[in-house]
Amino acid sequence: MQARFLSPAQTPVALPPLDSPQWQSPWRAFAWGLRSITQTILTIVLFVTYLGIGALAHDTHFSLVWALASTLFVWAGPAQIILITTLGSGATIVQSAIAVTVSAIRLFPMVVSVLPLMRTPTTKRRELIFAAHLTAVTLWVECHRFLPQVPRERRIAFVHGLGCGLVSVCLTSNTVGYFLAANLTQPLGAAILLLTPLSFLFSTARNSREVADVVALVLGILLYPLAAKMNSGLDILVSGIAAGTIAYGVHWWREVRA
Amino acid sequence: MNFAQLIGDWHALAVLFVAGVVPNQIWRMLGLWFGGGIDEGSELLVWVRAVATAILAGVIAQIVVEPPGALASVPDALRYGAVAAGLVVFLLTRRSIFAGVVAGEVFMLAGRWWLG
Numbered sequence: 001m002q003a004r005f006l007s008p009a010q011t012p013v014a015l016p017p018l019d020s021p022q023w024q025s026p027w028r029a030f031a032w033g034l035r036s037i038t039q040t041i042l043t044i045v046l047f048v049t050y051l052g053i054g055a056l057a058h059d060t061h062f063s064l065v066w067a068l069a070s071t072l073f074v075w076a077g078p079a080q081i082i083l084i085t086t087l088g089s090g091a092t093i094v095q096s097a098i099a100v101t102v103s104a105i106r107l108f109p110m111v112v113s114v115l116p117l118m119r120t121p122t123t124k125r126r127e128l129i130f131a132a133h134l135t136a137v138t139l140w141v142e143c144h145r146f147l148p149q150v151p152r153e154r155r156i157a158f159v160h161g162l163g164c165g166l167v168s169v170c171l172t173s174n175t176v177g178y179f180l181a182a183n184l185t186q187p188l189g190a191a192i193l194l195l196t197p198l199s200f201l202f203s204t205a206r207n208s209r210e211v212a213d214v215v216a217l218v219l220g221i222l223l224y225p226l227a228a229k230m231n232s233g234l235d236i237l238v239s240g241i242a243a244g245t246i247a248y249g250v251h252w253w254r255e256v257r258a
Numbered sequence: 259m260n261f262a263q264l265i266g267d268w269h270a271l272a273v274l275f276v277a278g279v280v281p282n283q284i285w286r287m288l289g290l291w292f293g294g295g296i297d298e299g300s301e302l303l304v305w306v307r308a309v310a311t312a313i314l315a316g317v318i319a320q321i322v323v324e325p326p327g328a329l330a331s332v333p334d335a336l337r338y339g340a341v342a343a344g345l346v347v348f349l350l351t352r353r354s355i356f357a358g359v360v361a362g363e364v365f366m367l368a369g370r371w372w373l374g
Binding site for chain 1: 263264265266267270271273274275276277278279280281282283284285286287288289290291292301303304305306307308309310311312313314315316317318319320321322323324325326327328329331332337340341344345348353355356358359362363366367370371
């Protein structure tokens with residue numbers, strides 16, 4: 001059951017063999033990481049997602065610099081969407097910060113699981129800070145795919161290259177989306193804004209590995225309109241915690257029964 | 259667009275830092291600091307991941323139910339129909355994100371064109 005919902009790309013990756021002299025320079029490793037963004041469909045998904053985020057930022061009256069700074073310093077699509085949507089619909093800073101903090105907790109297990117792949121016995125913690133910053137769902141997925149084919153002592157440089165490549169793609173598509181939203185006719189502007197819910201819905205559905213994830217996704221969508229009727233200002237948190245806890249209950253019940 | 263419009267107001271950038279950057283970096287740096295000692299499959303993390311997924315699901319619903327900007331010009335039924343059409347194609351294509359997104363967009367644009 002675990003693996004059924006996961007469909008990672010298991011295609012071979014075009015990287016030099018582990019003992020190749022290509023890996024001797026860290027800069028070369030960085031360049032291979034940078035180049036690897038062309039090896040994954042997730043780059044296109046990110047491009048489309050950040051096109052939508054740029055457009056969303058425009059239509060909720062944030063500046064372009066604000067949108068770019070959020071991509072550069074937050075570097076987590078869901079958190080950026082939650083931030084833009086909650087602030088745009090009049091939530092207070094504290095309410096937005098709580099919703100973003102809860103959504104960002106998932107970065108913790110990602111960082112915990114991805115950094116050991118890059119660590120060598122001599123690696124210092126500060127050498128991993130930038131790699132930790134770059135860790136988000138796409139990088140996390142791709143590290144598990146690419147890193148086995150990268151010599152361990154060059155993995156940090158490779159990840160820096162891969163991460164910088166992905167960030168650059170997203171900054172570009174943010175800018176394009178922002179200006180498209182500003183200049184397109186209404187139907188096309190609406191189409192760009194619709195990219196965000198569609199791409200997040202399907203990428204979350206694809207990443208849903210367990211029944212609990214699927215229940216959380218479906219219930220989270222269905223409960224939101226109910227929570228919104230209460231008009232507490234904390235709609236997203238109310239529906240999120242309720243749906244997430246029910247999903248956990250389903251998971252727990254299945255575990256007990258198994 | 260002039261320089262000031264490009265930057266927007268400083269207040270919004272400060273809010274970005276407090277409500278966006280700090281809440282994310284805290285978890286990443288905790289992961290960096292306490293690595294090793296946490297079991298990825300622990301029950302607490304299963305609950306946390308379920309709540310995080312449900313919050314994101316709520317935001318997806320919010321954008322569709324209470325749409326911002328130009329999306330508000332699309333009739334309710336057409337927005338819901340577009341998401342449903344995308345979902346059907348996503349499931350039929352063995353979970354292709356790309357096919358699902360394209361199908362949803364085509365449905366909405368075709369609907370707008372058909373409605374005039």
